[in-house]
Amino acid sequence: MTNDNTDTKPEEAVPCFALSKNDSYVMSASGGKISLFNMMTFKTMTTFMPPPPAATFLAFHPQDNNIIAIGMDDSTIQIYNVRVDEVKSKLRGHNKRITGLAFSHVLNVLVSSGADAQLCVWNSDGWEMQKTRSLQVPSGWTTIQSDTRVQFHQDQIHFLVVHENQLAIYETIKLECVKQWVLRGSFAPISHAVFSCDSQLVYASFLDATVCVFSAVNLRLRCRINPSSYLSPNVSSNVHPLVIAAHPQEPNQFALGLSDGGVHVFEPLESEGKWGVPPPAENGSASSAPATPSAGPSGPDQAQR
Incomplete structure (x- = not known):
């Protein structure tokens, strides 16, 4: 074809x-x-x-x-x-x-x-x-003319918004942002993100080849996968993820497509069985305040190829 x-x-x-x-x-x-x-x-x-x-x-x-x-x-x-x-x-x-x-x-x-x-x-x-x-663009960001992606939640009422500087969950009828995670600190711009097949997780890739797993309910970080856990040392530093695809039946499995044509499939270690530790449940109604990206383990022991 x-x-x-x-x-x-x-x-x-x-x-x-x-x-x-x-x-x-x-x-x-x-x-x-x-x-x-x-x-x-x-x-x-x-x-x-x-x-x-x-x-x-x-x-x-x-x-x-x-x-x-x-x-x-x-x-x-x-x-x-x-x-x-x-x-x-x-x-x-x-x-x-x-x-x-x-x-x-x-x-x-x-x-x-x-x-x-x-x-x-x-x-x-x-x-x-x-x-x-x-979009609610964070202060300090001047470049907003970049790709914005959308994907519906399993409930078909909420949808995920992916922009280079943020992840957000919107409610469709009122078109209101109910959750938002804003780029900050050491994070490189976001290249792509998707819901897991059961819409309980959000997998996100970044231009520095970092991959993060978020809880979809509140966009809090559960796990951060460092590039060293899946890229060999001789790979160019310019190689970065272009796209993430969630497995259609396995909620904890996803594939990462790289700019050099490589594809890596990720799943948690058998001893863990899941990505990181779920963050505590929030009290009260949903908020659009950015979640703090500090929870959850990181490092090469969090992923298998």
Whole structure:
């Protein structure tokens, strides 16, 4: 399966792909046309939407594989029907390229995020915008034009927001931040983060190759994995994680994709059985105050490859 690529500078193209709900189809783009592949035959079923604008994020509708949400580098979101080869709606609400899309089948909404540090909630029936909000950017940060990712919690009501300087949990209906962990001290910028398959943990990677495990309920640090625990000493200091993927059935297992093409799979030591020590339960209602990243053990004995 090969993507169309018309970009004269392929290193500047934004690669993106999405699997359909039954894993029968994959939609993919690398700066050129969007391709739809059959995962049973590995054949190209169709290509569409030649740039400009180029696709920067892709998501299948959770109930209909024919409906695709396509985030573009011109800040729009196009709702495309593959069956009739037609753009049904064009959503405008961001000022920079789209960097994240996530559907909630419970709330019947689409949440979008962009390089403008903006979040938008769209009704997935008529595609009207319901709410929009800017991220709460910590003081002292001047560079906010970076990728912002979104992922729904298992409850389909809350979602995780990943930005270079923070992790946050938002409630969708009011679009309110209920928990936030802000970068500080010795932490390098965040490169990626995801929920575990049961949404009890958040796995986060950082540009200095550190990996952290947080409790999803309050975004408190449970475990910090140092680069020396999985990178050999002769690996370049420029190598860093680009993406984390949570195992779909094992809550304590995840994979880390590196900038040099390497992939590492992590799980806790058998003697531990889990990542670090759960932080104490909080009293009262949820707060958006940043959690202090001091709890939980660290070091090479916390991970196995």
